[in-house]
Amino acid sequence: MVKKTKEEALETRNCLLDTAEQVFHRKGVSQTTLNDIALAAGMTRGAIYWHFKNKVDLFNAMCDRVTLPLEAMTEAATRDDVADPLGELRNSVRYFFHKVATDEHYRLVFDILFNKCEFVAELGPIVERDSRVREEFRQRFERMLLNAEKRGQLPVGLNHRLAVESYQAYVKGILRNWLLNPASFDLLVDGDRMLDAFFELLQVSRALRPGHR
DSSP: OHHHHHHHHHHHHHHHHHHHHHHHHHHOTTTOOHHHHHHHHTOOHHHHHHHOSSHHHHHHHHHHHHHHHHHHHHHHTTOTTOSOHHHHHHHHHHHHHHHHHHOHHHHHHHHHHHHSOOOOGGGHHHHHHHHHHHHHHHHHHHHHHHHHHHTTSSOTTOOHHHHHHHHHHHHHHHHHHHHHOGGGSOTTHHHHHHHHHHHHHHHHOGGGSTTOO
């Protein structure tokens, strides 16, 4: 009986997260209330509070469900014993593009993050989460760049700060454009080619070298 109760609780939690994706995507994060989500799920607000402290907690859990596996894959490229850090990073981004293109949960959550999440005062904790995640990624990416330099995959002396900022803008730009208009290009095929183009840029760009003005 205890096992069944745990399974039912997990099912309810996942149902609430699935519903939150749909409602946040339809109404935007700031315009959505817990009551909206409860009604859409056919549950009470009490059911939500059993699993989540508030809307921010629910939002974070919704994001973690798709972002934590991606963060784990990116982390693999930062280990000192990895022989092909750029290859590991390529694989993680390709997996990311594939999931967004083929898995509705990933597509909805990232469309919410990029296009339906208004950074207003009431969502301060969400803004703080976004800043924290970006900083953690920056640190991971810089470790990966150092590994790639040590293994001769990138020229020594790359401006890591600019490389990280360029990468984030580039990949997020690809994804945001596709989410706004999926028919504009093939995220799997064209996205892969654009990703290769960025890594080629890292190899040759003088603007990312020391002393460039």
